[in-house]
Amino acid sequence: MRTWSTTFAAATVLAGTVLIPSSAGSAHAAEHAAQHAVGHGVQRAAVRAGGHASGPPAPTLGACASGQLCLWGKPDFKGAKRTHELSTLDINSCTALPAGTTAQSLVNRTGRPVTTYQSAECAETGEFQTYPGDGVWLPQSPYQVRAFKVWER
Structure with missing residues (x-):
């Protein structure tokens, strides 16, 4: 069973890993953190290191203008x-x-x-x-x- 605190903690670790620049292994570390988070029931972040989307595309909401x-x-x-x-x-x-x-x-x-x-x-x-x-x-x-x-x- 996943809890909000587990989800938040894993997402924070993943986000921190993705946002740390100039480390030769940061892309690898981000992928490892994402795999670790998934292994513990946490969904993957939508953006990987380098800005590429991961997983299936998010559902699109219907376009409708204000008013x-x-x-x-x-x-x-x-x-x-x-x-x-x-x-x-x-x-x-x-x-x-x-x-x-x-x-x-x-x-x-x-x-x-x-x-x-x-x-x-x-x-x-x-x-x-x-x-x-x-x-x-x-x-x-x-x-x-x-x-x-x-x-x-």
């Missing part, structure tokens, strides 16, 4: 993307997605709370969830989103 609500048709910010600008949305009103379409992942960067609904009419008889507007990335909605409301702060 926008972005919805994707598939999980993990994939599929058709729909972008809604705060300046063009009716606050406190139900906005249905086009008939026959749903969203499975979203980013809320509107600066306002947004409630997503399983119902295309924003009915609360189905599933619904409110997400704060200070920057939320949701790679997988627990239900098919068919409508949303942007709320006044």
Whole structure:
């Protein structure tokens, strides 16, 4: 079982080894520290000595500009993307997605709370969830989103 202190200590040792310059063996030492950390249940640091990424690529978050609500048709910010600008949305009103379409992942960067609904009419008889507007990335909605409301702060 890994604990926060074990993870932090191993990451600190690894980071310190990576950042020590001008030692002929520092790249080797960094790799050794990384292997040691992995052997003790600690994940590898994202950058090795020399600035190269290690391990599989980190998952990418959906690109969505400030002031926008972005919805994707598939999980993990994939599929058709729909972008809604705060300046063009009716606050406190139900906005249905086009008939026959749903969203499975979203980013809320509107600066306002947004409630997503399983119902295309924003009915609360189905599933619904409110997400704060200070920057939320949701790679997988627990239900098919068919409508949303942007709320006044």
